[in-house]
Amino acid sequence: MIKRSVIFFDIDGTLLNHEKQLPISTKEAIFTLKEQGHEVAIATGRAPFMFEDLRNELGIHTFVSYNGQYVVLNGEVLYSNPLNISSLEALTAFALHNNHPVVFMDHEDMKANVPEHPYIKTSIETLKISRFPTYDPHYYKGRELYQSLLFCLEGEERQYEQKFQDFDFVRWHPFSVDIVPKGGSKAKGIERIVEKLGFQQEQQYAFGDGLNDLEMLATVKNSVAMGNAEDTVKKAAKYITKSVEENGVFHGLQMVGLL
Incomplete structure (x- = not known):
């Protein structure tokens, strides 16, 4: 009998290929894991509304979104970690x-x-999602935000890293970086889930390929980097x-013995 485990999958470059398509072998593997009694979850930098169709297709109801800032377990919010709004307001003015x-x-x-801005258009289009950000410069007021996107060229985020200590900046596109609370990561979100479900380290697995997967892959005991990952991620x-x-x-x- 196979010991029950929990497996976390990144989306872009892991579950989905570079055309944002789900390989048949991946879908079949996910359903096999579930049939064997394993807990299958998603760990992504995406917003929940950006992968609802994928969750429905795979029947996955547990996920870490916004790089760990909004965590859902079996359809219920388990943990949230919003951005500091006053700091975000100051960053927006500077930006x-x-x-x-x-x-x-x-x-x-x-x-x-x-x-509108060409950096927003170009980077968001690579996600191949149906929703596009509309204009509301005051959307941050009176609500909890779990992530923001800053659009700048590579290297330009350094000035923000020095000036705004409440945030971490993680690049996901040549034109854009994620803004998340300082110390926030997929690894922290995963910790919340495994603690609640009671999985031991030996029962935890994670698959990823991006820079925002570094903490997750370094923390989860049985971590797997995709062949398309950068060398730093593979290490x-x-x-x-x-x-x-x-x-x-x-x-x-x-390779890890789950199939």
């Missing part, structure tokens, strides 16, 4: 001065502080599987 747009994000929607993982284009999730699950 406007630099002509760097900001997108505000809560668990339901995302709004931009400028009517953080215990195992390295094939790329997402080569059925990497399926082969990785075989």
Whole structure:
């Protein structure tokens, strides 16, 4: 009898290939895991509304979203860690001065502080989602935001890192970085779930490929980096599987003995 485990999967570059498609082998592997009694969860930088269709397709109701800031267990919110709004307001004013747009994000929607900008259009389009941020420069007022997006070129985020100590900045696109609470990560969100469900370290697995997966792969005992991951990400993982284009999730699950 296979010992019950919990497996966390990143989305972009892990579950979904670079065309944002779910490989058949990955879908079949997920359903096999569930049939065997394992707990299957998602750990992503995306907002909950950006992967609702994927959750429904795979029948997954437990997830870590916003890089650990909004955690749901079996359809119920388990943990949330909102941004410091006064610091975000100051950052937004500084970003406007630099002509760097900001997108505000809560668990339901995302709004931009400028009517339009090519950096927003180009980067959001790569996610291949149906929703696009509309204009509301005051969306941050009176609500909890779990992540924001700062749009700037690589290296330009350094000035924000020095000036705004309440936040961490994680690049996900040449034109954009995630803004998350200081110390927030997928690993912290995963901790909340495994503590609640009672899984031991040996029963915990995680698959990822991006820079926002570093803490997760370094923390989860049985971590697997995708073959398409950067070298720094691969070094953080215990195992390295094939790329997402080569059925990497399926082969990785075989490698660690879950399939």
